[in-house]
Amino acid sequence: MAIMQLNIIPLGTKTASVGEYVVDFQRALLEEDVNFTLTDMGTIIEGETSQLLALAAKIHAMPFAQGVQRVVTQISIDERRDKSVGLGDKIHSVQERL
Amino acid sequence: MAIMQLNIIPLGTKTASVGEYVVDFQRALLEEDVNFTLTDMGTIIEGETSQLLALAAKIHAMPFAQGVQRVVTQISIDERRDKSVGLGDKIHSVQERL
Amino acid sequence: MAIMQLNIIPLGTKTASVGEYVVDFQRALLEEDVNFTLTDMGTIIEGETSQLLALAAKIHAMPFAQGVQRVVTQISIDERRDKSVGLGDKIHSVQERL
Amino acid sequence: MAIMQLNIIPLGTKTASVGEYVVDFQRALLEEDVNFTLTDMGTIIEGETSQLLALAAKIHAMPFAQGVQRVVTQISIDERRDKSVGLGDKIHSVQERL
Numbered sequence: 001m002a003i004m005q006l007n008i009i010p011l012g013t014k015t016a017s018v019g020e021y022v023v024d025f026q027r028a029l030l031e032e033d034v035n036f037t038l039t040d041m042g043t044i045i046e047g048e049t050s051q052l053l054a055l056a057a058k059i060h061a062m063p064f065a066q067g068v069q070r071v072v073t074q075i076s077i078d079e080r081r082d083k084s085v086g087l088g089d090k091i092h093s094v095q096e097r098l
Numbered sequence: 099m100a101i102m103q104l105n106i107i108p109l110g111t112k113t114a115s116v117g118e119y120v121v122d123f124q125r126a127l128l129e130e131d132v133n134f135t136l137t138d139m140g141t142i143i144e145g146e147t148s149q150l151l152a153l154a155a156k157i158h159a160m161p162f163a164q165g166v167q168r169v170v171t172q173i174s175i176d177e178r179r180d181k182s183v184g185l186g187d188k189i190h191s192v193q194e195r196l
Numbered sequence: 197m198a199i200m201q202l203n204i205i206p207l208g209t210k211t212a213s214v215g216e217y218v219v220d221f222q223r224a225l226l227e228e229d230v231n232f233t234l235t236d237m238g239t240i241i242e243g244e245t246s247q248l249l250a251l252a253a254k255i256h257a258m259p260f261a262q263g264v265q266r267v268v269t270q271i272s273i274d275e276r277r278d279k280s281v282g283l284g285d286k287i288h289s290v291q292e293r294l
Numbered sequence: 295m296a297i298m299q300l301n302i303i304p305l306g307t308k309t310a311s312v313g314e315y316v317v318d319f320q321r322a323l324l325e326e327d328v329n330f331t332l333t334d335m336g337t338i339i340e341g342e343t344s345q346l347l348a349l350a351a352k353i354h355a356m357p358f359a360q361g362v363q364r365v366v367t368q369i370s371i372d373e374r375r376d377k378s379v380g381l382g383d384k385i386h387s388v389q390e391r392l
Contacts, residue, residue, distance in 0.1 A: 272335060287334060
């Protein structure tokens with residue numbers, strides 16, 4: 001099991017706000033069978049690495065369909081094989097020890 | 099106002115778990131006068147850019163004090179000057195439009 | 197055409213040096229039909245986004261085969277559709293204007 | 295000694311090209327007493343962590359002075375205390391072993 005943080009940055013948009021794209025990404029994720037959460041700095045999704053990268057590719061392509069000419073996408077994957085770690089587990093583990 | 103995501107990765111630790119360091123970082127942040135939240139992929143902190151970078155430097159130095167020989171620190175800063183955006187604002191803005 | 201920066205960070209290795217893993221990644225890339233370059237902070241590869249993500253998945257899996265229990269992989273993809281940008285193009289464009 | 299990769303992404307620019315900002319960053323760095331190199335995915339600079347973060351803050355502020363309303367800045371710092379690693383050292387170490 002892995003956890004991925006995904007950030008999609010469309011460049012050359014008219015305004016500094018890119019919330020409309022983030023809304024589209026969230027809608028697309030809601031249609032998938034995945035556990036995810038939106039933070040102030042990206043979307044965090046739980047799954048197998050291959051599934052997560054396929055999702056990243058799908059969402060990365062979305063702004064182009066709306067006329068954006070350049071997209072910078074950042075993906076961070078944290079995969080453990082010594083134990084299963086799902087969404088929220090790392091937070092709980094830290095908070096218990098505070 | 100800016101929002102920073104901070105990730106501190108100590109290398110060469112004996113085990114794959116680095117939660118003990120994250121606990122220390124959270125304790126250090128609790129002693130600061132800042133608004134922050136822990137996610138599965140990092141800590142997100144709200145503040146002025148100069149204040150945020152000073153915090154990042156402070157936390158980046160912590161694992162060395164515990165004997166770690168190499169630390170990879172990742173900082174992402176999102177600063178807007180057209181409007182004030184604090185912790186949670188981007189999430190609420192997107193959720194309202196879903 | 198897109199450009200990807202790939203960083204693979206194995207956690208819980210005995211030492212702070214992870215060069216042996218980077219050597220393996222470079223060898224794997226040399227066997228692929230791709231244009232890539234090694235920098236001090238990662239490997240930069242040119243290709244189509246789907247091809248780049250497939251490569252990232254392949255290289256991300258390599259440390260696990262050597263007994264590493266946790267891998268943090270960071271991928272940054274910069275894709276333009278208004279013009280074709282290959283490896284070195286952005287550097288040359290900036291240097292011409294200095 | 296540490297190595298920093300710095301990426302400055304101005305949002306809401308009229309076009310998808312942000313090369314003009316990168317040219318300005320390079321000019322600013324040329325006036326500093328630092329060892330740096332431009333790659334296709336960012337600028338890599340060698341120095342002490344405090345010096346590197348001060349430089350990052352300075353360059354992050356530059357697009358605002360030109361009317362940009364939002365800047366996303368990404369900083370990755372790799373600091374070792376078990377040995378001194380400068381610009382190019384990691385590349386040479388890997389290439390020797392290929």
